[in-house]
Amino acid sequence: MREAILAVCVVSAAKCLIGQAAGGTKMKRQLCFMLDILLVIILIAPFANGAVHFELPEISSYELDYDAEEKVRRMALEEQSAQNIADVLMQQITAAGIRCEKLTADVNISDDGSICISKVTVTAEDSEAAAEIIRNSLGQETEVVNESSENT
Numbered sequence: 001m002r003e004a005i006l007a008v009c010v011v012s013a014a015k016c017l018i019g020q021a022a023g024g025t026k027m028k029r030q031l032c033f034m035l036d037i038l039l040v041i042i043l044i045a046p047f048a049n050g051a052v053h054f055e056l057p058e059i060s061s062y063e064l065d066y067d068a069e070e071k072v073r074r075m076a077l078e079e080q081s082a083q084n085i086a087d088v089l090m091q092q093i094t095a096a097g098i099r100c101e102k103l104t105a106d107v108n109i110s111d112d113g114s115i116c117i118s119k120v121t122v123t124a125e126d127s128e129a130a131a132e133i134i135r136n137s138l139g140q141e142t143e144v145v146n147e148s149s150e151n152t
Contacts, residue, residue, distance in 0.1 A: 007042045011035055074109055081115055082107040089120065092137060093130045100124040102147065123147040 015035040022028030085105045093100045102123040108116045117138055124130035127146035134144050 008039065011039045011042060015039075078107045078109055081109070085117060086120075089134055089137060093122075093124060093133050096129065096133055098124055098126050098130050098133075100130060117142060119143045119145060121145045121147050 082105045086103045090103045104121045106119040131144040
């Protein structure tokens with residue numbers, strides 16, 4: 001390949017020199033034509049001789065990890081669902097007149113796409129009333145943890 005590039009440079013330089021030295025003569029056109037043919041031959045020769053090999057990588061050598069992408073999507077969906085559920089529960093507790101400082105929901109999404117709220121952690125003025133509102137909204141089996149009693 002290096003030789004082909006060197007040959008192209010030499011032929012191009014020779015063509016330029018002949019163009020400058022010959023002026024506008026008929027011989028100049030003939031020499032330039034011959035150098036153009038030589039240039040084309042030099043450019044085609046490496047490909048014709050097989051010196052230049054172009055290989056594309058095999059597609060099968062690249063393995064895509066679709067499971068990782070699915071895990072990231074599922075985690076983002078769980079986080080967004082947990083935030084939406086916490087916002088709705090916070091609105092319900094506040095509407096009942098209970099001051100609530102913090103509310104978090106632990107959400108799990110199964111393989112079939114169903115959402116399971118495993119635990120709700122709440123920090124509220126009246127934690128028992130807040131827990132009752134949460135259980136009425138999500139079901140009596142929902143685990144409600146009062147965060148302020150957990151820290152003491």
